Amino acid sequence: MSYNIIKKSEFDKVKSFNGNWAAKMQLFADMCRYNTLVAVKKAGSGHLGSSLSALDITTYLYLNELNIFEVGLDSPDRDIYFSSKGHDVPGLYSLFYALGILPEQKLLMLRRLHGLDGHPETRIPGIEASTGSLGMGISKGKGMAWAKSYRKNKGHVYVLTGDGEFQEGQIWESLQAAAHQKIGNLTAIMDHNKYQTDMLVADVNNIEDVVNKVSSFHWHVVRINGHDYNELKKTFTELKNVKDKPKMIVADTVKGKGVSFMERPETETFEGKTLYKWHSGAPDDESYVKGLNELTGKINSLAEELKIGKIEIPVNEPEGKVSSKGEKEFVTEAYGDALCEIAKTNDKLVVLDGDLSADCKLRKFEKMYPDRFIENGIAEQDMVSMAGGLAKMGLIPVVSTFSSFLAARANEQIYNNAGEQTKVIYTCQFAGMIPAGPGKSHQSVRDISLFGALPNVTIIQPCNAEETKWATEYCVNEAEENCMLRLIIGPSPEKIVLPKDYKFKVGVGVALTEGSDGILFGYGPVMLHEALLAADYLKKINFGLKVVNMPWLNKINKDWLKEIVKDQKKIFVLEDHSAVGGLGDRLLNALVEIGIGPSSSGLSRTTPRHEIEFTNFGLREYPECGTPWEVLAYHKLDGKSLAQRISGFEDIEEKEKIAQKYTEDAPQ
C-alpha cells in the first residue's frame, strides 16, 4: 500500500505557465485537492469538506496576493494569512507542499507524530497561528495587524473564517472592537460553505443575513463567489482602497468543492434537515478512488485545454483495510442510549448540544425527544448559561459537547450556574489525549482542573459502557450537585471488565487486578487499558500491580482508600490529564487526610522509615499529535513504558514477547 502525491515539479510547471490565468489557478487548486485527498486518506482522518471549499481562496492568496515569497516567511513586513477555523488545514498543507514550504514526507505525515498536526500549529513552517477551537481568529489577526501598525511594518493580515464559526460570541467581540480600533490592515474572509459539521448552518443556528450583520458592526463587507478567480482578484484589488476600517469578504463556496459527490449533500435527511457527511473523517476506499479519479479527469482536461502539457498524476490504490470500529465499544454510545432510557421516566431531562450531536452520540435522543433537545450551535457560553436558566426553572439540563470547548470556553458561565446551587450536568466529551490526531486544540487535558475548584461538582469518568450507563443515571437521577461527566470520544481500545460484584458508589473505585508491589489508580477506557497492559507485563517479572479503576475524580471515600492502599509501598496515579489538577492531587490530599504519607519525614535521621512512594504519571507538557500508539509511547504512557517506569527495570527476559502482545493490542 502506498500513497502517492502529485510532485512539486508538476506544480512548478503549472505555476510558470503564462496562459489563461483563472484556469491555471483552477488547475493548481485541483492538483492540491488531489494531494489533500491522499494525505487525509493516509492520515485516516481529517477534514475534507472545508479543505476543498477553501482551496480556491487560499490558492488565489498565496499565488497572487501574499508577499511572503518576496520578503520571506520570517519578515516582519510579510503579509499574514491563517485560518481561524483551522480544520481546513489539510488543504493548506497541500498548498504549502505545492509551493515548496513543506516537503513531501511531511505532507504524508498528516496527523502523525513529528508530522503535521491535525489543526494548525505555529511550529509548522508557514503556519502563522495555532487554531482549532473556533472564533479566535479575527481577534488574533487584529493583534497582529495592530503590532504591524505599532512597529510601522508593512504587510496585511488575512484571516479565513468558517460560517458556523459566526455563532461564537468572540467573533462579534472582535468585529466590534476591530472597527472601534480602526484596524485597517485586516481582512477577514468567510469560507461560506453553508454546512457546519454535518448540518446546514441555517438549520443549526442561522447566521444570515451575515452581510447585514457584519456591516452593522461597521466593517466594509462584500459578498462574492469564492470559487471565481476573477471575482477574487477584482475584490482583493478593490479592497486595497479601503484603508480606514477592517474589511470582510463573504465568499460563497461549496463544501467539498471539486469532488462531485462531496459537493452534494446526502439525500439522507434527519428530522427534515439535510445531512452532510464529508465534514471530517477519511473517505472509504470506494469514495477515495472515485474522488481521485474525478480529480484526475479534471486535471487532465484542464491541462489539455490550457495546452500546458501532461501533468504527472500518480496511481493510488484503495487501502483494502477493513475497519474494525463497528465491533468496538463506545462509551459515548452507552451515554446516548442511557439518556434515551432515562428520559422515558424523567421528563425534566433536557439535552443541549453545541453542534456535535453525531460525534457525541446524541442523534438517537434528538430523534426520540425532539422537544427536549436544544441544538445551540457553536456558542458554548450561551449554551451553558441557557442551561443555567433551565435548571433554575426546575429542569435537569445535560450540556454535551467536546471537553476543550465546554470546560474552558464556558468556564465562567459554569461557575455562575454552580453558584446558584442548581444542578447542571456537563458532559465533557473528547476528554483526555486520545484520539491525538486532531492536536492540542481538541485534546482535553486540563478539564478536571478547570472544574476542580468548584465547591459543588462531582467529576466522574467511567471506564466502559456499563459504568457509563450507571454514571449517567447517577448524574441525572441521583446527584444533588452539579456533575461533570468525562467521556472519551473514540472507541475503547478494549472493553474493561469490571468485577461482577462491583457497585457504582460515590467515592469508591474498584480493583481490576491484584498485586501487592504497587497500586495504580487510573480512570477511563484509554488509560486503564494501558494500565492493564502494564500489569500483564509486570506480572511476568513477578511484580504484582494492583490496578484500580477510580471513576470518581474529585470524591474519594476515605475508608475505601485506607483499605485499598493497605500494605502497598508504591502508589501510582495514571492520569488522562495534566499532572496538575487531576485525580493525583486529590488522591494525595486524601492520603494525607487519612494519615498516610508518601514517606516518613526524611528529616530526622534517627527515625526509621517506612517509605511509601507516590508517583503521578500525568502530562507535564502539551499533548502531542499522532496516532494513539505514537502519542502514548511518546509521553511514556503506553503499557510497556508504564511497566518500565513502575518497575524501574528495563532489561527483562519477557520483554520481546510482551512487546509483541502489546503491539497487537495497541489502539489504531
Added chain:
Amino acid sequence: MSYNIIKKSEFDKVKSFNGNWAAKMQLFADMCRYNTLVAVKKAGSGHLGSSLSALDITTYLYLNELNIFEVGLDSPDRDIYFSSKGHDVPGLYSLFYALGILPEQKLLMLRRLHGLDGHPETRIPGIEASTGSLGMGISKGKGMAWAKSYRKNKGHVYVLTGDGEFQEGQIWESLQAAAHQKIGNLTAIMDHNKYQTDMLVADVNNIEDVVNKVSSFHWHVVRINGHDYNELKKTFTELKNVKDKPKMIVADTVKGKGVSFMERPETETFEGKTLYKWHSGAPDDESYVKGLNELTGKINSLAEELKIGKIEIPVNEPEGKVSSKGEKEFVTEAYGDALCEIAKTNDKLVVLDGDLSADCKLRKFEKMYPDRFIENGIAEQDMVSMAGGLAKMGLIPVVSTFSSFLAARANEQIYNNAGEQTKVIYTCQFAGMIPAGPGKSHQSVRDISLFGALPNVTIIQPCNAEETKWATEYCVNEAEENCMLRLIIGPSPEKIVLPKDYKFKVGVGVALTEGSDGILFGYGPVMLHEALLAADYLKKINFGLKVVNMPWLNKINKDWLKEIVKDQKKIFVLEDHSAVGGLGDRLLNALVEIGIGPSSSGLSRTTPRHEIEFTNFGLREYPECGTPWEVLAYHKLDGKSLAQRISGFEDIEEKEKIAQKYTEDAPQ
C-alpha cells in the same frame, strides 16, 4: 451615626394613590433612589450610577407588568425579571424593600455577611438569577423562557442589560440563538446610560448603532426614553403583540438619574475623554447629604403636586468618618508604576485593558504611553486572543483586568496563546476573596487552578509594593514563559515587611517570622497579614510559627523547600483561593518529590512514626459576601481563628488581649 430609610408605609401610601399615574411612578422611584443612596453609603461601596439609571424601568415593571404579586414569587407561571449587569442591584433591593419583598434590616445590610450580596444572588428573595459578570443574562433568560414554553407555563421573561455589556461576545451568541430558536416570551431591555465604568461606551468600544445591530440579528427592537413612564407603558403594551421573536427595548437613560451632580459627567477629562465618577463606590459625606437633600426636595414637591400628603423622609447625617485609604499601600499602584518604568527601556511592552483601567491603576500608563495602551472594553476573549497576536509579532503584551473575568472567561484563549509558545503576561487583579463586598462573581478563588495545568506558565502573587515591582519586572523582562501575575485590588491591610537580604528568585520564598512549632506558607498582602497576626497570637502561648511568604504559586525550588521545612512537624498552607488547585496542591507534591511526607505510613503498626501534619487552609465553599473582617472570620481565616486552628487551643490566658489587638488591626 444612624442610617434611616423611607419606610415601607410611605411607599404603600404612594402605591395606593389613584391620581396622576406617571408622576406617582416617578415619586415611587425617587423614594427608592433615596433609600438606595442610604444603603450604599452605609455599605461603604456599591454602584449608584446604574442603580439610579435603571430605577424607572424596574419601578415600571414591578408596579405595572410583573404578575408576581398575583401568582407568587415561587409560581412557575410568574413573570421573571432580572438584571444581567447585576451591579445595579442596590436600586433593585430598595425597590424590593418598598414592595415588601425585603425587610428593612436586610436593606441596611447591603454588602454585609448574611445581608444582601453586592451583586444579585438567587438566595435573596425575589432575585431570579445570580449575576455580576457581564453578558450572561440574555442566555440565562432564554433558558428560563424555553423552560416556560416546554412546561407550558405562563409568564414572560424580562432581562435588563447594560450598554457596555454589549461588548461581551456572549450577548451576540445569545441574540443569534434566541432568534433562531424563536424564543417569543423573552424581552431584553438595555439600560442605555452611555457610560461604562468611568468612560463613555462610545469612547471605550462603541456599540452603536445598536438598534441596527440587534435588528440585524432578527430581534424586534425599539428605542425609547427609559425615564418616560408613558413611553414605557406604551412600549411594553405594544410588544405584547410581537410573539414570534424575541424583543429588545433600547432604553435611553441617564447614569445617576435623579441626583443632578451624578447625572452630569465630571468636567474632568482624560486624554480628551469624559470621565464619569459615580459608577461605583459610596459617595463622600458632602455628596451624600447633597444627594439626599436633592431627592428630599423632589419627593416633597412631587408629593405636594400630587396632593398625596406628606411623605415622611427621615433625617440622615454625614458619617464624618475620615478615610484612611490614602495612606495605605496598593500593590496595584506599584504594578502600574512599574509598567511605566519598564516601558521606558522596553519598547516591546504593550498593555491591554478590559474597561478597568482606573481600578487596575493603569491610568498613568495610559497617559504616558497612549500608543502602547489598548483599551479593549468588556471583551476579554477578544482581548486575550489579540494579545496572542501581539506576542506572535514579537511584542510583550500585558493583559490586565479582574481575575474572575480574565482567568475564567478567556480560559480557552489563554490556552490557545500558550500553545504557541509565545509570552503573554496575564495580570489577574482582584485576586482572592477580599474585598468581599462585591460577592462571588468578583471574588476570584479559582484562578490559580484555572492557570495551573498550563505547561508553560509561572504564577506569582507578590505580598507588597516592593515585591510587586520585582514581580512585574521579572514577568516583562526576564521570564521566558507566560506569566500570571496575581494582585489584590484593595489596599493592603498592612505593609508586609520583607527581610533586607531577601532576593526575589524563581521558586524561592522567604520566612517573615521564625518558629519551630509549625510552618505556614502564605502569599499576598491579605492572607500574610492574617498569618502574621496568627503568629503574634501564637507567640504568646509559646507556639513558634514560621510564616513564609511564598510568591511563586506553581514553581517551588526543592532545595529551598527542603531547607525551610527542616525540623518542622506541622506544615500549613494559607490560601487566598480554593483548597483545590492552589499553592497547597503544588506544595504537597513538592514535599513528596523531596521525600518528605506528611506522616509515615500509618499502616505498619510496628514502625515508629515521626508524624508530620499537612493542613491546607483553603476555601472549601463559595466565598461569602461581607466586610473583610466578617468574611475572613466566617471562613475562619482571620488571624485569631487561624491561631486557634493551628494550635488547636481555644482557651488561652492572652486571648482577650490578643483579640483586642486584632480588632484594632483588622482591615476595614
